[in-house]
Amino acid sequence: MIQFSRGRRIFVLCVTPLLAAIAGCVAYEPPKYDDAALGGGRALASSGSAPSAGRIGLVVNANTERSLQDSKKIHESLGSFVLVNTAAQQDIDPTYLHARLIAALKRRYPSVDVAKDLSSSIAAGHASTAVVDVRTRPGKVSGDKSTVEINIVFFDRARRPTARLVGSGVGTIPYPAWDFGLQNAADQAVEQIAAKL
Numbered sequence: 338m339i340q341f342s343r344g345r346r347i348f349v350l351c352v353t354p355l356l357a358a359i360a361g362c363v364a365y366e367p368p369k370y371d372d373a374a375l376g377g378g379r380a381l382a383s384s385g386s387a388p389s390a391g392r393i394g395l396v397v398n399a400n401t402e403r404s405l406q407d408s409k410k411i412h413e414s415l416g417s418f419v420l421v422n423t424a425a426q427q428d429i430d431p432t433y434l435h436a437r438l439i440a441a442l443k444r445r446y447p448s449v450d451v452a453k454d455l456s457s458s459i460a461a462g463h464a465s466t467a468v469v470d471v472r473t474r475p476g477k478v479s480g481d482k483s484t485v486e487i488n489i490v491f492f493d494r495a496r497r498p499t500a501r502l503v504g505s506g507v508g509t510i511p512y513p514a515w516d517f518g519l520q521n522a523a524d525q526a527v528e529q530i531a532a533k534l
Contacts, residue, residue, distance in 0.1 A: 368403040370472045375400075376455070378468060378490030378498040387467075387491055387500050387534050392448040394458025394466035401471040405431050408473060428516035429475060434485065434523035441527055442467070445534040459494055466492045475519050479512035485522040487530050504529030 372379050375398065408431035415426045443449055452458035458466040470488040487504040506525025508518025 367474050368407045370400045370403065374398040375468060375470050375488060375490055376492075376496075376498070378492070378501055379488070381490065381498045381501040383501050383503040387445070387489075387502060388465040390446075391464055392450060392462075393446050393491075394452040394455075394461060394463035395442065395449050396452050396454055396458060396466060396468045398468055398470050401435075401469055404471045404473045405435065408475075411475065422515065424515045425517060428518070428520050430520075433520055434471065434473065434527070437523065437527045438469070438471070438487065438530065441531040441534065444531070455492055455496060459496070464494060465499070468492065473519065473523075475517045476510045479510050479514045481510045483508045483510065483517045483519045483522050485519070485526040487526045489530060502530055502533045504533075 408429050411429050412426055412431060415422055415429070439449075450458075450461065450463065452461060452463070452466065455466055455468065468490045470490070472484075472486045474484045476483045485504075485506045487502075489502045490498050491500045491502075493499050504526035506522035506527075506529075508521035510516070510518050
Protein backbone atom coordinates (compact mmCIF):
# COMPACT_ATOMS: atom_id res chain seq x y z
CA MET A 338 0.00 0.00 0.00
CA ILE A 339 1.46 3.33 -1.05
CA GLN A 340 0.16 6.66 0.22
CA PHE A 341 0.38 10.01 -1.49
CA SER A 342 -0.47 13.21 0.33
CA ARG A 343 -2.04 16.08 -1.58
CA GLY A 344 -3.26 19.02 0.48
CA ARG A 345 -5.57 17.82 3.26
CA ARG A 346 -6.50 14.59 1.49
CA ILE A 347 -4.53 11.38 1.59
CA PHE A 348 -4.65 9.20 -1.47
CA VAL A 349 -4.13 5.49 -0.90
CA LEU A 350 -2.91 3.40 -3.79
CA CYS A 351 -3.70 -0.29 -3.20
CA VAL A 352 -1.31 -2.58 -5.02
CA THR A 353 -1.10 -6.27 -5.90
CA PRO A 354 2.15 -8.07 -6.69
CA LEU A 355 1.27 -8.50 -10.37
CA LEU A 356 -0.58 -5.28 -11.09
CA ALA A 357 1.17 -2.69 -9.01
CA ALA A 358 -0.50 0.70 -8.93
CA ILE A 359 -3.39 -0.23 -11.24
CA ALA A 360 -5.99 -0.97 -8.57
CA GLY A 361 -5.96 2.49 -6.99
CA CYS A 362 -8.48 3.52 -4.37
CA VAL A 363 -8.91 6.82 -2.62
CA ALA A 364 -9.10 7.41 1.12
CA TYR A 365 -11.04 10.54 1.89
CA GLU A 366 -13.28 12.27 4.38
CA PRO A 367 -16.94 11.74 3.48
CA PRO A 368 -19.19 14.79 3.28
CA LYS A 369 -21.19 15.83 6.32
CA TYR A 370 -24.87 15.40 5.55
CA ASP A 371 -27.54 17.54 7.15
CA ASP A 372 -30.83 16.02 8.31
CA ALA A 373 -32.41 19.49 8.22
CA ALA A 374 -32.06 19.46 4.41
CA LEU A 375 -35.27 17.42 4.21
CA GLY A 376 -37.21 19.85 6.34
CA GLY A 377 -39.99 18.19 8.36
CA GLY A 378 -39.94 15.25 5.96
CA ARG A 379 -37.03 13.48 7.65
CA ALA A 380 -39.16 12.79 10.72
CA LEU A 381 -41.92 11.30 8.56
CA ALA A 382 -41.95 7.52 8.67
CA SER A 383 -41.12 5.77 5.41
CA SER A 384 -44.74 5.61 4.41
CA GLY A 385 -47.55 7.30 2.58
CA SER A 386 -48.29 7.14 -1.10
CA ALA A 387 -46.49 9.05 -3.79
CA PRO A 388 -48.82 11.27 -5.84
CA SER A 389 -50.71 9.24 -8.42
CA ALA A 390 -50.27 11.55 -11.41
CA GLY A 391 -49.84 15.09 -12.66
CA ARG A 392 -46.96 17.52 -12.89
CA ILE A 393 -44.61 17.50 -9.97
CA GLY A 394 -41.78 19.78 -8.99
CA LEU A 395 -38.39 18.22 -8.31
CA VAL A 396 -36.03 19.82 -5.80
CA VAL A 397 -32.47 18.54 -5.42
CA ASN A 398 -31.41 19.37 -1.88
CA ALA A 399 -28.03 20.31 -0.40
CA ASN A 400 -27.17 16.74 0.61
CA THR A 401 -27.59 15.59 -2.98
CA GLU A 402 -25.32 18.40 -4.16
CA ARG A 403 -22.71 17.39 -1.56
CA SER A 404 -22.91 13.78 -2.71
CA LEU A 405 -22.42 14.83 -6.35
CA GLN A 406 -19.46 17.08 -5.52
CA ASP A 407 -17.82 14.39 -3.38
CA SER A 408 -18.11 11.80 -6.16
CA LYS A 409 -16.76 14.33 -8.64
CA LYS A 410 -13.69 15.04 -6.48
CA ILE A 411 -12.91 11.34 -6.09
CA HIS A 412 -13.45 10.77 -9.83
CA GLU A 413 -11.00 13.57 -10.66
CA SER A 414 -8.49 12.40 -8.03
CA LEU A 415 -8.40 8.91 -9.50
CA GLY A 416 -7.58 10.42 -12.88
CA SER A 417 -4.56 12.24 -11.45
CA PHE A 418 -2.45 9.10 -10.95
CA VAL A 419 0.10 8.00 -13.55
CA LEU A 420 -1.74 4.69 -13.97
CA VAL A 421 -5.49 5.28 -13.86
CA ASN A 422 -7.92 2.74 -12.45
CA THR A 423 -10.66 3.24 -15.03
CA ALA A 424 -12.97 0.68 -13.38
CA ALA A 425 -12.96 2.69 -10.14
CA GLN A 426 -13.44 5.92 -12.09
CA GLN A 427 -16.47 4.50 -13.89
CA ASP A 428 -17.87 3.15 -10.63
CA ILE A 429 -17.65 6.53 -8.89
CA ASP A 430 -19.06 8.37 -11.94
CA PRO A 431 -21.09 11.20 -10.36
CA THR A 432 -23.80 11.02 -13.02
CA TYR A 433 -24.61 7.29 -12.82
CA LEU A 434 -26.84 7.23 -9.73
CA HIS A 435 -28.57 10.51 -10.49
CA ALA A 436 -29.32 9.63 -14.12
CA ARG A 437 -30.92 6.34 -13.02
CA LEU A 438 -32.96 8.06 -10.31
CA ILE A 439 -34.22 10.78 -12.69
CA ALA A 440 -35.13 8.09 -15.25
CA ALA A 441 -37.17 6.21 -12.60
CA LEU A 442 -38.99 9.41 -11.62
CA LYS A 443 -39.72 10.31 -15.25
CA ARG A 444 -41.12 6.84 -15.95
CA ARG A 445 -43.63 7.44 -13.16
CA TYR A 446 -44.13 11.16 -13.74
CA PRO A 447 -43.54 12.16 -17.37
CA SER A 448 -44.03 15.82 -16.40
CA VAL A 449 -41.26 16.55 -13.92
CA ASP A 450 -40.03 20.13 -13.60
CA VAL A 451 -36.83 20.93 -11.74
CA ALA A 452 -37.32 23.69 -9.18
CA LYS A 453 -34.79 25.62 -7.13
CA ASP A 454 -36.61 25.02 -3.85
CA LEU A 455 -40.01 24.16 -2.39
CA SER A 456 -41.26 27.75 -2.57
CA SER A 457 -40.36 28.02 -6.27
CA SER A 458 -42.10 24.74 -7.02
CA ILE A 459 -45.29 25.82 -5.24
CA ALA A 460 -45.19 29.20 -7.00
CA ALA A 461 -44.91 27.38 -10.35
CA GLY A 462 -48.24 25.70 -9.63
CA HIS A 463 -47.15 22.17 -8.80
CA ALA A 464 -49.68 20.31 -6.66
CA SER A 465 -46.84 18.19 -5.31
CA THR A 466 -43.09 18.64 -4.93
CA ALA A 467 -40.54 15.87 -4.52
CA VAL A 468 -37.49 16.84 -2.49
CA VAL A 469 -34.66 14.42 -3.32
CA ASP A 470 -32.00 13.67 -0.72
CA VAL A 471 -29.11 11.43 -1.87
CA ARG A 472 -26.31 10.40 0.47
CA THR A 473 -23.37 8.35 -0.80
CA ARG A 474 -20.52 7.01 1.30
CA PRO A 475 -17.87 5.18 -0.72
CA GLY A 476 -15.66 2.76 1.22
CA LYS A 477 -11.90 3.15 1.32
CA VAL A 478 -10.20 -0.25 1.08
CA SER A 479 -10.99 -3.85 0.18
CA GLY A 480 -13.75 -5.26 2.37
CA ASP A 481 -15.24 -1.85 3.19
CA LYS A 482 -18.90 -1.20 2.46
CA SER A 483 -20.01 1.57 0.12
CA THR A 484 -23.52 2.80 0.85
CA VAL A 485 -26.21 4.78 -0.93
CA GLU A 486 -29.29 6.19 0.80
CA ILE A 487 -32.06 7.94 -1.12
CA ASN A 488 -34.93 9.78 0.53
CA ILE A 489 -37.70 11.36 -1.52
CA VAL A 490 -40.20 13.40 0.44
CA PHE A 491 -43.35 14.65 -1.29
CA PHE A 492 -44.81 17.95 -0.10
CA ASP A 493 -48.23 19.41 -0.92
CA ARG A 494 -48.99 23.05 -1.72
CA ALA A 495 -49.33 23.79 1.99
CA ARG A 496 -45.73 22.57 2.53
CA ARG A 497 -46.93 19.51 4.43
CA PRO A 498 -44.95 16.29 3.88
CA THR A 499 -47.37 13.70 2.47
CA ALA A 500 -45.06 10.74 1.80
CA ARG A 501 -41.48 9.67 2.30
CA LEU A 502 -39.90 7.00 0.11
CA VAL A 503 -36.61 5.44 1.16
CA GLY A 504 -34.20 3.32 -0.84
CA SER A 505 -30.81 2.06 0.29
CA GLY A 506 -28.05 -0.10 -1.08
CA VAL A 507 -24.73 -1.57 -0.02
CA GLY A 508 -21.75 -2.63 -2.13
CA THR A 509 -18.50 -4.19 -0.96
CA ILE A 510 -15.09 -3.12 -2.24
CA PRO A 511 -13.54 -6.28 -3.71
CA TYR A 512 -9.98 -7.54 -3.34
CA PRO A 513 -8.08 -6.30 -5.23
CA ALA A 514 -9.89 -2.99 -4.90
CA TRP A 515 -10.84 -2.56 -8.56
CA ASP A 516 -13.90 -0.49 -7.77
CA PHE A 517 -15.95 0.92 -4.89
CA GLY A 518 -19.04 -1.28 -5.30
CA LEU A 519 -20.92 2.00 -5.47
CA GLN A 520 -22.91 1.37 -8.65
CA ASN A 521 -24.16 -1.90 -7.17
CA ALA A 522 -25.34 0.02 -4.09
CA ALA A 523 -26.91 2.69 -6.32
CA ASP A 524 -28.80 0.08 -8.35
CA GLN A 525 -30.30 -1.42 -5.18
CA ALA A 526 -31.37 1.98 -3.83
CA VAL A 527 -32.93 3.16 -7.10
CA GLU A 528 -34.79 -0.13 -7.61
CA GLN A 529 -36.33 0.19 -4.13
CA ILE A 530 -37.43 3.77 -4.87
CA ALA A 531 -38.84 2.81 -8.29
CA ALA A 532 -40.90 0.01 -6.70
CA LYS A 533 -42.50 2.51 -4.30
CA LEU A 534 -43.36 5.21 -6.82
